[in-house]
Amino acid sequence: NAGVTQTPKFQVLKTGQSMTLQCAQDMNHNSMYWYRQDPGMGLRLIYYSASEGTTDKGEVPNGYNVSRLNKREFSLRLESAAPSQTSVYFCASNRAFNSPLHFGNGTRLTVT
């Protein structure tokens, strides 16, 4: 009964380093999403995947890449981290468009 699992929970990077955030869901959902949340702000969509094999840009895609590895897994990659990417990252999934999102517990990323 895990729902949406994100790893790692915390990460500190130096400017220019790369890393991949992992996300997996066990609810057989078709659509998956990556959001970032900055202090005092709502969630902004980075990338989403409507179904296995497809990905699309969201509101703030610059500096990120994604891979929908299979139906369960959707990863987010930072190729060259910048301090402006310091944020909390949430992965989410839903059965289809027009259904509620289920969120993971987030990854707190700090870039120094």
Add this chain to the structure above:
Amino acid sequence: EDKVVQSPLSLVVHEGDTVTLNCSYEVTNFRSLLWYKQEKKAPTFLFMLTSSGIEKKSGRLSSILDKKELFSILNITATQTGDSAVYLCAVETNAGKSTFGDGTTLTVKP
């Protein structure tokens, strides 16, 4: 550009008070409006509204949508300290993407 505005940004009340949170939106091809509650970590789903004038209710929480005036309200009656959280409003379009407001931080004091 799709836009969702929540008000107030923050609110402090005492247990037993009733609160009303507001969400207004301007989006292309509206499909649904959703409310989420965010405590320490992940947002959790409260309501999804697609039709005007039909109230959704769950215990002390209720919500309604006005598609003509482009807004929704979330009411919480007889507030408890456990209601303290950030309440997020999100609007989904026919393209399947959700735009979130900045949230209302509710603090309920004993």
